[in-house]
Amino acid sequence: MKHLALHTCCAPCLIGVYDELAAQADHITCVFYNPNIAPEDEYTRRRDTFVEYVQSRNIDYVEIDPHDDWTEEFGQFLELSSDEDDTTRLPECSVRCRACYRLRLARVGQWAIHNGCDGLATTLTVSPWQNIDAIHYAGAEVELWCPEVKFVASDFRDNYRMAQNKATAQGLYRQNYCGCLSSAVEAQEQRDARKLQRAADKAARKNAAHDHS
Numbered sequence: 677m678k679h680l681a682l683h684t685c686c687a688p689c690l691i692g693v694y695d696e697l698a699a700q701a702d703h704i705t706c707v708f709y710n711p712n713i714a715p716e717d718e719y720t721r722r723r724d725t726f727v728e729y730v731q732s733r734n735i736d737y738v739e740i741d742p743h744d745d746w747t748e749e750f751g752q753f754l755e756l757s758s759d760e761d762d763t764t765r766l767p768e769c770s771v772r773c774r775a776c777y778r779l780r781l782a783r784v785g786q787w788a789i790h791n792g793c794d795g796l797a798t799t800l801t802v803s804p805w806q807n808i809d810a811i812h813y814a815g816a817e818v819e820l821w822c823p824e825v826k827f828v829a830s831d832f833r834d835n836y837r838m839a840q841n842k843a844t845a846q847g848l849y850r851q852n853y854c855g856c857l858s859s860a861v862e863a864q865e866q867r868d869a870r871k872l873q874r875a876a877d878k879a880a881r882k883n884a885a886h887d888h889s
């Protein structure tokens with residue numbers, strides 16, 4: 677591969693994929709396009725952390741404005757790739773996340789075409805929290821739309837822990853939710869549920885110890 681456009685969601689995930697992809701491509705440009713991130717200050721924090729990391733490693737990068745209007749071309753992509761009538765072929769994934777993957781990958785695919793790239797990949801495939809089948813499906817849809825750009829259907833989930841540990845060691849910001857406001861609420865609910873569970877387990881252990889004393 678000569679030039680890979682790497683959709684990058686954040687610096688910690690980039691750590692988990694960059695070196696392996698660099699071995700497969702002559703050149704990589706990390707493309708930060710994540711209009712899903714809210715609120716605005718969270719977007720800025722993730723973007724700034726990304727820029728800090730890529731600059732520290734002399735990695736080529738670009739940010740696409742999240743407010744960029746490309747409705748017309750996205751409409752063309754949706755028309756060409758849409759198979760909503762044949763839902764049996766779609767991977768199990770919420771409508772919200774599927775739309776989010778398609779939006780981000782299609783926009784970076786379009787950037788790839790305009791910038792002479794022959795490959796497209798995404799850092800999203802390092803995260804065990806993402807739906808990898810839906811990501812691969814969206815990538816295949818983009819490849820259909822832009823045949824000059826081959827989608828690299830990678831799976832870097834085995835690198836996730838290593839990447840998070842490295843990010844922590846380097847003092848990089850690590851977010852605790854995926855990106856949209858719904859995911860922030862869901863992540864908080866999950867943390868609360870785990871906290872309650874831990875408290876219940878502790879109380880049960882205390883009672884068991886008391887019964888045996």
Ligand code: SF4
Nearest residue numbers: 773776854855856859
């Ligand atoms: S949970 Fe993540 S992938 Fe799903 S819609 Fe929200 S930001 Fe996008």
